Amino acid sequence: MNDGPHILIVDDHREMRDLVSRALAKEGFRVSTAGDGKAMRKLMADARVDLILLDLMLPGEDGLSLCRSLRADSDIPIIMLTAKGDEVDRVIGLEMGADDYVPKPFGSRELVARIRAVLRRNRARARTAGQDKPKRYRFERWTFDVDKRELLGSDGVAVPLSTGEFDLLLALVEHPQRTLSRDQLLDLARHRAANTFDRSMDTQVSRLRKKVERDPAEPAIIKTVWGGGYIFTPDVSRE
Amino acid sequence: MNDGPHILIVDDHREMRDLVSRALAKEGFRVSTAGDGKAMRKLMADARVDLILLDLMLPGEDGLSLCRSLRADSDIPIIMLTAKGDEVDRVIGLEMGADDYVPKPFGSRELVARIRAVLRRNRARARTAGQDKPKRYRFERWTFDVDKRELLGSDGVAVPLSTGEFDLLLALVEHPQRTLSRDQLLDLARHRAANTFDRSMDTQVSRLRKKVERDPAEPAIIKTVWGGGYIFTPDVSRE
DNA sequence: GCGATTTGGTGACAAAGTGTGTCAGAGCCG
DNA sequence: CGGCTCTGACACACTTTGTCACCAAATCGC
Structure with missing residues (x-):
């Protein structure tokens, strides 16, 4: 019904998932949600995902280590979401390989803008990387x-x-x-x-x-x- | 909003970037900025750049070696900017393949004139090269x-x-x-x-x-x- | 670690490429 | 034809490049 980029929201709070999900769907994105790392992996096995919104604080495996392990075998862009407005988190998140970092609370307009920016950057990278270093x-x-x-x-x-x-x-x-x-x-x-x-x-x-x-x-x-x-x-x- | 030539400013001083950026934007140029070589490469991967203003002194990879490596795989015109009014630098810059050299401090009128001159020269060259050379x-x-x-x-x-x-x-x-x-x-x-x-x-x-x-x-x-x-x-x- | 082997940089010398000077000869003009 | 300028050819000087031998550093194998 909708063939915009596929965004996967990983957050343990149902309200948050629903809120963000609705906001993104209205903007033409295809949206899936997961409550923890396990659900996330399951979803990713089934469908191609274009971008992941990843909450820093998760039950079980936390956002950072999830981010790191995702990076180990894919280049899917990741935006970290976190409640703490701490600069430190931002740095750590980016070091872990996240593409951007959005502190909570955030407006839906801002989030959408960040998502589009990251997707754009990534498409450009994929384009040049696609014709990139032959073996x-x-x-x-x-x-x-x-x-x-x-x-x-x-x-x-x-x-x-x-x-x-x-x-x-x-x-x-x-x-x-x-x-x-x-x-x-x-x-x-x-x-x-x-x-x-x-x-x-x-x-x-x-x-x-x-x-x-x-x-x-x-x-x-x-x-x-x-x-x-x-x-x-x-x-x-x-x- | 603006479809003049796309100029990329590479300088580590924010004020310099902003100053030059504003001056060029007012003249109808599209402007992007980068603080170092890495940011520059990233930008260049995303967008077509028509001319690069390159500061000689940069943190990390310096302007000269950047210029040299740019020249290795593109003909994008480069104008070197440098604080030292040294003739030696000019020669070195031009030898590295820069198209022009503007010593700091420079007036915005002068800079714009140089940019236009280099672009004009380059367009002429591109035109003859465009109907591309027989092999x-x-x-x-x-x-x-x-x-x-x-x-x-x-x-x-x-x-x-x-x-x-x-x-x-x-x-x-x-x-x-x-x-x-x-x-x-x-x-x-x-x-x-x-x-x-x-x-x-x-x-x-x-x-x-x-x-x-x-x-x-x-x-x-x-x-x-x-x-x-x-x-x-x-x-x-x-x- | 330690000695043997490989690898890369330097200096020396030979070879190749290029610019200048000279001189003879060709072209132009009266 | 005579005087002039311009050009072709060559020799030579000078610069750049090719290659070899050698040494130092790095790497390897134990």
Whole structure:
């Protein structure tokens, strides 16, 4: 009857659940309620939930530890509700991985605004995260498996890469067809800045070329831009 | 409510953010602010940003390294703000890829003027880049692959090009049948202006001819316009 | 912990890329 | 044809890059 975002309210006070539930339903949200952690898990097993309103004080398992355990295996946005207007709680809640924190008592308008804000933020994150870090890259005759930290040749044989070579290749593969200065590479691969006469990138590139290029003397994959840095030329397909 | 360009202010001082923010909003810009690099990235994940005002001194990740890492995967124009009126900073900032540099304290009129200038420049660039650059050009018996930075003969053999030769050929191929002065070529290929007695283009052309022409003594592709510069004569097909 | 191995940075030297100067020759104009 | 300017080619200087050997630091295996 209603296909807005699905909000799950977890609170042990029935009046509170009903009150909030009605307010949210009026705003077009789909609403479910649970009185404790157990009921919550049950509900979540059955239906996809877009956001959880979680009371800090609950019988049995309290809100904070529930929040933590939710975060352990999902990114569902969580808004903590609490009676205590304590700043400390807010910090703890956010540290536990909550996305926002609303002190009681709260007006329904405020709550709705916060919910929408968190949902918006999260959608944006999901969008960018969706096209986010592939696990494997293919280029030329290579398959670069980021999770396994392997570089596989077309014959399926893995070429061992040192940590530095791996980081450098990852930086390159993530920015193909773009000239990267030594500074940028150092920053992307080593997370540090360059000394004045830093030749370490040169050596590292040289080492990587030896493993990746057919003919390291005439690089076809990692090309040099004189006075500019290096450029990773192949098309890269992501998985 | 406002659909001017979207400016993102990154500064750790709240007053500075508010001040600049108000000034820009009054000029019709859409403004967002961030206190540090982390907040900046978060904001950028959510919304399209047209220009970034970046304070040099920031807590945590400083402006310069932020600038560098931004440049690694985007062309969003960046204007650096800095308290130190040091020329050195300016140079460093521009080297890191900033588009302009405004020393504090600055008047809001000046800042707005700089912003407009950078945006204008960038729009012009985006327009030409928007009708997006072909990846490959064919002329005579050659195929010029821009992404792979290769020049392939009809037999499929790659002729290695140095960075300078590549840039020059690219400039020529993008402006065929058009006389280009040495100045223009220097600007297009090297992004710098000419000294009074600059013969470097002559040498570069000579070197390129040796690789591209059948008979470098009688150039058929890159012809000399006496007193005018050079002209790339073949028909070019783009892909 | 401790020695062996791996890895990454530095210095040195060779090689490549680029700019400048020179000189001869070509193009232009009278 | 003669004087002028402009261009092509080459040699050379200088800068940037490639690579090797070596050492220090980190890591590994016990």
